[in-house]
Amino acid sequence: MLFEQIIFFAAALLAIGGALGVVLLQNPFYSVLSLVVHLIALAVLFLLLSAEFLAAAQVVVYAGAVMVLYIFVTAYVGGSDQPLRPEGGAVARLGPVFAAVLFVELTIAVVGSSLQVIDTRGAELEAGFGSPAAIGELLLGKFLIAFEAASYLLLVTAVGAIVLAGRRRGLEEVPGGPEEGTRAEAPRATEGAA
Amino acid sequence: MDVAWFVVLSAFIFCIGAAGVMSRRSPLVVLLCLELMLNAGTLALIAFARMHGTGDGQIFALIVMVVAACEVVVGLGLIVSVYRRRLPIDVDKLSELRG
Numbered sequence: 001m002l003f004e005q006i007i008f009f010a011a012a013l014l015a016i017g018g019a020l021g022v023v024l025l026q027n028p029f030y031s032v033l034s035l036v037v038h039l040i041a042l043a044v045l046f047l048l049l050s051a052e053f054l055a056a057a058q059v060v061v062y063a064g065a066v067m068v069l070y071i072f073v074t075a076y077v078g079g080s081d082q083p084l085r086p087e088g089g090a091v092a093r094l095g096p097v098f099a100a101v102l103f104v105e106l107t108i109a110v111v112g113s114s115l116q117v118i119d120t121r122g123a124e125l126e127a128g129f130g131s132p133a134a135i136g137e138l139l140l141g142k143f144l145i146a147f148e149a150a151s152y153l154l155l156v157t158a159v160g161a162i163v164l165a166g167r168r169r170g171l172e173e174v175p176g177g178p179e180e181g182t183r184a185e186a187p188r189a190t191e192g193a194a
Numbered sequence: 195m196d197v198a199w200f201v202v203l204s205a206f207i208f209c210i211g212a213a214g215v216m217s218r219r220s221p222l223v224v225l226l227c228l229e230l231m232l233n234a235g236t237l238a239l240i241a242f243a244r245m246h247g248t249g250d251g252q253i254f255a256l257i258v259m260v261v262a263a264c265e266v267v268v269g270l271g272l273i274v275s276v277y278r279r280r281l282p283i284d285v286d287k288l289s290e291l292r293g
Contacts, residue, residue, distance in 0.1 A: 008195045012203050019207050019230050023214035028222045035226050038207075042233055049200065049244040051252050054236075054259075061259060066229075066266050073270045074222060077277045089286065095216030099209040106205035110198055115245075118198045123247030134249050135256070143253045150260040157264035164271035 008048055014041035032070045039063045051130040200241035208234035219284050221276075225269045232262040 018038025022031045039062045046055035110118070117123065128134050139147050207230055214227030236255045243251025277283060 004195055008199065012199075015203070015207060016210070019210040022223070022226050022230060023210055023218065028220055028226075031223050031226050035229060038230070039233065042237060045200065045203075045237060046240055048195065049240050051240045051243070051255070054240060054252055054255055057256065057259065061263065062233075066263055069266060069270060070222075070226070073273060077222065077273060077283060092217040092219070095213045098216060099213035102212060103205055103209040106209070107202055110201050110205065113198075117245050118201065119196050121195065122197055122245040125244075125247050129247070129249065130252060135252060138249045138253050139256070142250075146253065146257050150257055153260065153264055157267050161267045161271040164268065165274045 004048065007044065011041045011044040011048070014038070015045065028074050029071070032067060032074055035070075036063050036067050039067070049130075050125060053130060053132045053135045197241050197245040200244075201238055204234040204237040204241065206234075207231075207237070219286055221269070221273050221283060221285050221288070224285055225266065225273075228265065228269075229262060232258060232265075 015038050018034050018036075018041060021034030022038065025031045025034060039058060043055040043058040043063070046052075046058060211227045211230030211234060214230065215224055218224055218227065236258050239251045239255040239258065243249065243255070273283070276288065281288060
């Protein structure tokens with residue numbers, strides 16, 4: 001029990017520290033690395049909640065694949081240091097205030113909740129809760145439609161990413177436009193600079 | 195640990211992410227903060243799955259992870275194509291999505 005609490009607070013501190021690092025660090029590259037720390041701490045928390053499969057998926061899919069994508073794009077775009085709030089608008093100034101108010105409200109909602117199980121460790125678990133077998137059985141049985149929808153979403157996203165980032169000269173020119181030449185030149189010039 | 199601890203932690207992470215989305219200007223960092231918010235939602239879903247002792251919340255969390263991965267791919271594709279056209283990488287200046 002005590003061991004569990006120690007692990008919870010250590011992982012929670014790491015997760016909060018990683019999250020603060022994402023928001024506060026100026027270099028986007030360090031923000032990405034900070035997010036990796038955050039994601040791994042979250043995976044530990046998932047393990048505490050006996051979601052073994054999701055913890056593994058979090059580490060493999062998020063901290064592995066998605067973060068590599070982020071690092072590539074950050075390296076491509078150039079992780080230039082940007083000032084944190086260079087005269088941002090009203091939205092930027094109100095952001096932290098809004099977040100603080102939201103947190104207070106959510107905490108009041110959780111603490112004052114009439115859910116009685118929320119102040120316990122949760123229901124008794126059956127054997128194999130959160131294991132890949134249990135998840136797979138639910139995913140291909142009760143939640144088959146969600147599974148299929150997710151697969152279509154991934155397909156559409158793959159096509160969309162190719163359309164967005166694909167290198168096709170023909171579509172980048174505006175036919176008949178006066179700046180036809182400059183538009184075709186622009187990407188090449190960028191590549192030279194990069 | 196009580197489930198309430200996990201839920202409050204997820205609320206805290208969500209609020210950090212919300213503050214980041216509102217106050218950062220680089221679209222890359224805005225996407226990272228969106229990831230924070232989605233992960234906070236995932237944590238809450240898994241905490242409630244633990245509370246009820248059913249696997250349904252975990253399936254929801256898995257689907258949220260899929261949606262987050264899709265969002266990352268489309269968002270990063272947008273950033274790359276914005277960069278190729280030499281537009282400013284700044285959410286305040288990118289106020290329209292016309293090519």
